[in-house]
Structure formats: C-alpha cells, structure tokens
Amino acid sequence: MSAPATAIRFNEVTLGYGRRPAVHHLNGAISAGSLTAVVGPNGAGKSTLLKGIVGTLKPLDGRIRLDGPSSEIAYLPQAAEIDRSFPLSVYDLVAMGLWSRSGLFGGISAKDRAKIEEALEAVGLIGFERRPISTLSGGQMQRALFARLLLQDAPVILLDEPFTAIDAKTTADLLDLVRRWHDESRTVVAVLHDLDMVRRVFPETLLIAREPVAWGDTLEVLSADNLLKARRMVEAHDPHAHVCQRGAA
Amino acid sequence: MRMCASAEPHKEPAVLDPLITPFSEFEFMRRALVGVIAIALGGGPIGVFLMLRRMSLTGDAMAHAILPGAAVGYLLAGLSLPAMTVGGLAAGVIVAMAAGLVSRYTSLKEDASLAAFYLLSLALGVTIVSLRGSNVDLLHVLFGTVLALDDGTLLLLASISTLTVLALAVLYRPLVLECVDPIFLRSVSRSGTPTHLIFLGLVVLNLVGGFHALGTLLAVGMMMLPAAAARFWSSDITMMMVVSMLIGIASGIAGLLLSFHAELPAGPAIILSAGAVYVASLLMGREGGVLWRLWPGKHLEA
Numbered sequence: 001m002s003a004p005a006t007a008i009r010f011n012e013v014t015l016g017y018g019r020r021p022a023v024h025h026l027n028g029a030i031s032a033g034s035l036t037a038v039v040g041p042n043g044a045g046k047s048t049l050l051k052g053i054v055g056t057l058k059p060l061d062g063r064i065r066l067d068g069p070s071s072e073i074a075y076l077p078q079a080a081e082i083d084r085s086f087p088l089s090v091y092d093l094v095a096m097g098l099w100s101r102s103g104l105f106g107g108i109s110a111k112d113r114a115k116i117e118e119a120l121e122a123v124g125l126i127g128f129e130r131r132p133i134s135t136l137s138g139g140q141m142q143r144a145l146f147a148r149l150l151l152q153d154a155p156v157i158l159l160d161e162p163f164t165a166i167d168a169k170t171t172a173d174l175l176d177l178v179r180r181w182h183d184e185s186r187t188v189v190a191v192l193h194d195l196d197m198v199r200r201v202f203p204e205t206l207l208i209a210r211e212p213v214a215w216g217d218t219l220e221v222l223s224a225d226n227l228l229k230a231r232r233m234v235e236a237h238d239p240h241a242h243v244c245q246r247g248a249a
Numbered sequence: 250m251r252m253c254a255s256a257e258p259h260k261e262p263a264v265l266d267p268l269i270t271p272f273s274e275f276e277f278m279r280r281a282l283v284g285v286i287a288i289a290l291g292g293g294p295i296g297v298f299l300m301l302r303r304m305s306l307t308g309d310a311m312a313h314a315i316l317p318g319a320a321v322g323y324l325l326a327g328l329s330l331p332a333m334t335v336g337g338l339a340a341g342v343i344v345a346m347a348a349g350l351v352s353r354y355t356s357l358k359e360d361a362s363l364a365a366f367y368l369l370s371l372a373l374g375v376t377i378v379s380l381r382g383s384n385v386d387l388l389h390v391l392f393g394t395v396l397a398l399d400d401g402t403l404l405l406l407a408s409i410s411t412l413t414v415l416a417l418a419v420l421y422r423p424l425v426l427e428c429v430d431p432i433f434l435r436s437v438s439r440s441g442t443p444t445h446l447i448f449l450g451l452v453v454l455n456l457v458g459g460f461h462a463l464g465t466l467l468a469v470g471m472m473m474l475p476a477a478a479a480r481f482w483s484s485d486i487t488m489m490m491v492v493s494m495l496i497g498i499a500s501g502i503a504g505l506l507l508s509f510h511a512e513l514p515a516g517p518a519i520i521l522s523a524g525a526v527y528v529a530s531l532l533m534g535r536e537g538g539v540l541w542r543l544w545p546g547k548h549l550e551a
Contacts, residue, residue, distance in 0.1 A: 054436050075436040086301060086429045087484045096426060099437045132484045133429075152437075 005067065007032040007156055007187040008053055012062035014244075015045065015052040021060065022048040024211050025246055032067065032155075033185035035178070037192050037202035037218065040230055044209045046191040047078065050158045053189070066156075072100075074154035076145055078161055084134050090144050091129040094119060097151025119147040124173060139170035146174050157181055159190040163197070175201060195222060209233035271509040277396050281505050284398045284406050284462050285519060288471050289497025291410030291455050294417050294490040296476030299452065301486070302428050305477070307363055308469050311449075312456050314344035314367040316465040319457075330401045334457055337465075341453035344370050349449050353442060393464035395505075395515045402461050409458040413451050420444050425486065463516045471497055474523035481534020496526050 006029040015023040023045035030036055038046045051057040052064055054075045066073070074097075095108065095116055108116075120126055123143040128136075136144065142162065149157060159178075163171045179201065181188050192198050198205055198218060205218040209230040214221040271278045299308045318340025319333045326332035344366045351366075352359035398406075417424070423444040426434040434441050459468030479493035504519030511518075532539050 056432065056435050073436065075433075077432045081432055082430045083428060086425075087486045087489060088425065088429055089485070092425075093429070096430070096433065099422075099426075134484070148433075 005032040006030065007034070007067050008189075009065040009067075010062070011065065013052065013059050013064055014061040015048050015057055016060050017048075019060065020241075021045075021244070022210065023052065023208065024244075025062070026208075026212050028206075028212070028215055030187060030189060032187055033182075034187055034204055035182040035202050036187075036189045036204045036206060037198040038189060038206045038208060039192060039195065039198060039222070040208040040213070041233055044230070044233060046208060047160050049208065050075065050077075050160050050189070050191060053158060068155065072154050073156045073158060074149045074152035075158045076149055076160060076162055078164070082141075082145075084136075084141070086133065088133050089129065090125060090131050090133060090136065091116065091120075093133055093144055094125075094147045094151065097148035097153075100152065100154075115151060116147075119150040122150055122177065123147045139166050142166055142174065143170065146177055150177070154186070156187045157189070159188070161191050161193065163192070163194065171197075198222065267510060268506060271506060277398075278505060278509065280398045280403060281395050281462075281515065282502065283403055284395060285471075285501030285505065286498050287403070287406040287410040288455075288459050288462060289475065289501055290494055291413035292459060292472040293475050293479075293494035293497045295413060295452055295455050296472035296474075297479060297486065297490050297493050298417075298424060298428070298448065299472060300476045300480065304359075305473050307360065308452060308456070308472055310363050310367045311341055311345055311452060312460070312465050312469045314370045315341045315453070315456055315460060317370055317373055319460065319465065330399075330405065330461070334405065334461075337457040337460060338453060340370055341456060342450060345449040345453050346446060349446055353445075392467060392514070393460060393462045393516045395462040395519065396508075398462060405461065406458050409454050413455060416447065416451055420447060424448060463519065467516050467520050470520035470523055471500075474520065474527045475500065478523075478527040478530035478534075481530040481536050481538050484536050496523065496530075500526055 008030040010026045010028050013023065013026040014021045022043075026049070038049060040046055048057065052059055053066075054073055095112075097119070098108065098112055098115075101112075117126075120129065123146050125140065125143050125147060128140065128144075133141065133144070146162075162174065166174070175197070178188060178190065190202070192202075199222060202218055204216065205221040206215045207213040207221050207226055207230055210233055213230045214223075214226045272282055296308070299305055315337040319337040321340075322329070322332035322334070322336025325336075344363070348359060348363040348366045351357055351362040355362075357365075423434060423438065423440045427441055427444060431441060455472065456465075456468050459471055462468075463471060475493040475496040476489075478496050479489045482492050483489045500523035501519055503522040505515060507513060507522060508515040508518035530538065533541075535541065
C-alpha cells in the first residue's frame with residue numbers, strides 16, 4: 001500500500017457480547033477515501049464490527065482509533081431496526097440527516113431545505129415528501145435512508161447490508177451513490193453478501209469469520225481457498241472456552 | 250357570555266343553558282374545569298409519546314408506583330398537598346429511573362424491570378400502611394377530588410402542564426428520533442439517555458398532578474385514552490398531539506357536566522367520557538377506524 005492517511009485503525013480489537021468474542025483480534029487499517037466491503041458468513045461479526053467503529057459497542061479488548069470525531073461517521077444499520085409504524089413523513093425522516101448541524105434546537109434554513117430537496121432528488125423520491133414512512137416499500141425506505149446519509153455529509157460512511165431484499169433497479173441507483181461517495185473521496189465500508197457486486201464495485205475487501213481471514217485487494221481476498229476457510233467458522237458457543245491468552249505475553 | 254353581549258346581555262339560548270349554568274353558577278365547577286384543562290394540556294402529548302414508544306402500560310404501572318408514595322405522605326401529614334405530591338413524586342421517580350437504568354444497562358427489558366419495581370414499591374407501600382395499623386380512608390388517593398380543587402392544587406396542575414409543554418418542545422427532536430430510530434440517534438448524539446430519563450420524569454410529574462384530581466387509578470386515563478383516540482384521526486405526530494389535547498379537554502367538560510346533571514362521581518364520569526370518545530374514534534376514525542376497514546369503498550386506480 002502506498003500509505004495514504006488512515007481513517008480507521010484497529011489494534012488487537014476484540015468485540016463481543018458478554019465475554020464471547022464476535023470479532024477476534026483484528027489488526028489493520030482502513031485508509032481514508034477507500035471503498036471497502038466486509039464479507040463473511042452469518043454470525044461472522046460483520047455488523048458487530050460496524051457497531052464497534054460507530055462506538056455503540058465498546059471493544060472487549062484492543063483499540064479502535066478514528067481519524068476525527070466519531071460524530072462524523074454516517075451509519076446505516078440493518079433496516080429492520082427502524083420503527084416503520086411511527087407517524088413520521090419521508091421529509092422529516094430525511095431531514096434528520098441534518099442533526100449534526102441543527103442539533104436540538106437549530107432551525108432549518110432555506111439552504112437546508114434546498115439540500116433536503118437535492119437529497120430527495122438524488123435518490124428519486126421527489127413527490128414522496130409528505131408520505132408517512134409506514135406507506136413506503138422496502139426499496140423506497142432504503143432510498144429515504146440513503147437520502148439521510150447524503151445529508152449527513154460525513155467523511156466516513158458505514159453501511160450494514162444496504163441491499164438486502166432490495167430490487168435490482170433500486171440497488172443499481174443506490175450503488176451509484178456509493179460510487180459517488182467514493183469519487184468524493186469519502187471512506188465507505190459496506191457489509192455485503194453479493195460477492196459479484198463486491199468484485200465489480202469494491203476495490204478492497206475484509207473477509208471475516210470471527211477471526212479476520214483475509215484483507216486487502218478484493219480479487220485476492222475472495223479466492224476459493226479463502227472463502228472455504230471462512231465457511232469453516234464454528235458458529236456454536238464452546239461452553240468450556242478458556243480465557244484468551246493471545247497478546248498476554 | 251361574550252357572544253351575545255351586545256344585544257341581550259346575560260341571556261343564554263335555552264339549549265346551551267344546561268351546558269353553561271353549572272360552570273357560571275358554581276365555583277367548584279369552574280375550578281374543576283380549569284383543573285381538567287390543565288391535565289389535558291400536559292397529559293395529551295405525554296400520552297401520545299407513551300403510545301408511540303409502546304409504553305402505554307408503562308404509564309399504568311407507574312401510576313400504581315405513585316400510590317404508596319402518596320399514601321406515605323398522607324399518613325405522615327394527612328391530606329396535605331405538598332406531602333402527598335412529594336411522596337408520589339419520590340416513589341414515581343425512583344421507580345421510573347431505576348427501571349429505566351436497569352433496562353439500559355442490563356439485558357432486562359423496560360417493561361419487565363418496571364413491573365418488578367412497581368410491584369416492589371406497591372408491596373412496600375401497603376406494608377407501611379398496615380404497620381400504622383389505621384384504617385385510612387384512601388378513597389381520596391384512589392379516585393381523587395376533582396370537585397374540590399383548592400388554589401394550591403390548581404397552581405400545581407397549571408405549573409405541571411406548563412413545564413410539560415415547554416419540556417416537550419425542547420426535547421421534541423430527540424424524543425421523536427429515539428422512537429423511530431434509536432440507533433441513528435445514538436450514532437449522532439449522546440442525548441438519548443438523558444432524553445429518555447427526562448421524559449419518564451415528565452410522565453411521573455403528570456401522573457402526580459393527575460392523581461390530585463382523578464386519583465392514582467384514573468390519572469392514566471386522561472393520558473392514554475385521548476392519545477389512543479387521536480391515533481385514529483391523524484397519521485402526523487403534531488396533529489396527533491393537538492387532537493389528543495382537544496379530546497382531553499372535551500372529555501373533561503363532558504364528564505363534569507355528566508356528573509353535575511346525572512349526579513355521578515366526577516372522576517369516573519370524565520374517564521368514561523374519554524372512553525366514549527375512544528370507542529367512537531375506534532369505530533369511525535379516518536385513520537384505520539373499524540368502519541372504514543369494513544367498508545373501505547372501491548379501490549382506486551393508483
């Protein structure tokens with residue numbers, strides 16, 4: 001690597017729930033402006049890793065260092081975690097993206113309104129402003145959430161399975177936005193399952209199966225050998241697991 | 250009244266007479282009217298947020314938690330407004346905060362931890378009462394005295410509703426965000442936990458206010474019934490809060506008149522009126538009311 005600035009550095013990072021590691025001894029860095037896919041089987045710790053980066057989950061061990069405050073991370077969790085029955089309009093949902101600037105009390109200026117309008121247009125949701133979010137389809141909801149990400153205008157963007165259960169047209173549109181963020185040299189990290197898409201769009205990949213399996217150039221990482229290794233991950237808890245001694249010396 | 254002041258002063262149209270005379274003739278009715286309006290203005294929006302946060306039963310549980318605190322205040326100082334208010338507030342805040350903190354920092358969910366704490370506080374309250382060994386008349390605490398509100402109580406109710414409306418205006422954004430997308434709020438701001446705790450504090454405050462007029466068992470009614478009814482009339486949260494306030498005020502007035510003319514106890518009459526509005530909304534409400542679901546009309550083109 002030609003040593004560009006790092007956006008996120010992992011130093012012996014172990015993340016997990018209780019004392020059970022979901023991500024075990026991760027070392028490495030995500031360079032600023034890179035476009036990275038995080039790939040691995042279910043239960044491999046991909047979502048956990050993103051939670052660790054955002055800071056909603058404290059590492060059990062090791063350190064995650066960010067180049068800049070964590071508030072400058074835009075994070076899209078798995079869509080299922082939003083209360084879709086809440087009486088909120090698409091416009092208001094998208095406008096939340098301005099939080100870091102408007103905060104608790106700040107008004108929304110005419111300039112902000114123009115930005116919201118722009119974001120809605122970029123995701124193809126013009127005309128949906130007053131619709132309650134409960135009436136949106138899965139794809140439209142994801143478009144609205146991408147519009148909110150656009151407004152957050154963050155240098156680092158984390159996406160957790162953004163294209164799961166989304167149709168081809170919507171996926172293509174939203175992928176264009178991901179490419180645009182990459183062109184604007186934002187750092188983008190996305191958890192994905194579609195390996196063809198990863199090979200096509202994402203230059204770098206982290207293959208993880210609780211332990212990191214491979215990390216670097218996508219085509220090298222996604223070799224048959226590595227994928228097989230990732231698939232062998234043991235999902236069950238070991239009731240007699242010992243205290244991890246790695247790094248103790 | 251003002252509307253006919255020019256031509257024939259002091260002459261009401263005969264039809265409106267039974268609606269107005271009770272209030273114009275009797276001071277206790279006017280006081281009760283002010284009291285229920287204050288309760289409706291604070292309780293309406295609080296109820297909407299409780300409902301949207303799926304905490305309707307939390308409000309109910311919290312109302313029970315207030316009872317022993319107020320009872321202790323009553324035992325120590327008799328029917329004293331400050332003692333019962335402080336007692337109720339203390340019990341409510343302790344239970345709400347403890348339950349909130351437990352659900353945040355352990356794996357127990359809020360409803361379970363709240364149930365645990367309110368049962369504990371209820372048992373504690375009953376124990377304290379029985380230790381004194383006196384057969385205390387707790388009817389006041391249980392069902393309130395909406396027709397005997399003194400200046401102090403009215404002032405308390407008005408202060409609580411003012412504080413509630415102001416606090417909700419300040420906390421509006423994080424409150425809404427915490428309902429819709431708590432993970433997003435956590436990723437952009439640390440205001441989630443304090444917002445939640447302040448909101449629980451407001452719930453307790455309104456319940457304590459409500460219990461002076463309606464008693465601990467019925468105070469939740471002025472929060473949850475108007476809110477649940479408002480859900481059937483709007484799918485916009487701001488409108489929902491306004492509708493909920495209006496339903497609360499209307500039920501208050503209707504309940505007071507009902508109790509005046511039919512000689513029913515006022516507290517239950519108010520809650521019954523709110524209940525009637527709820528059932529009517531459930532049937533006829535434009536947003537998902539039963540009748541609209543049964544006869545939705547022919548489907549549209551797009």
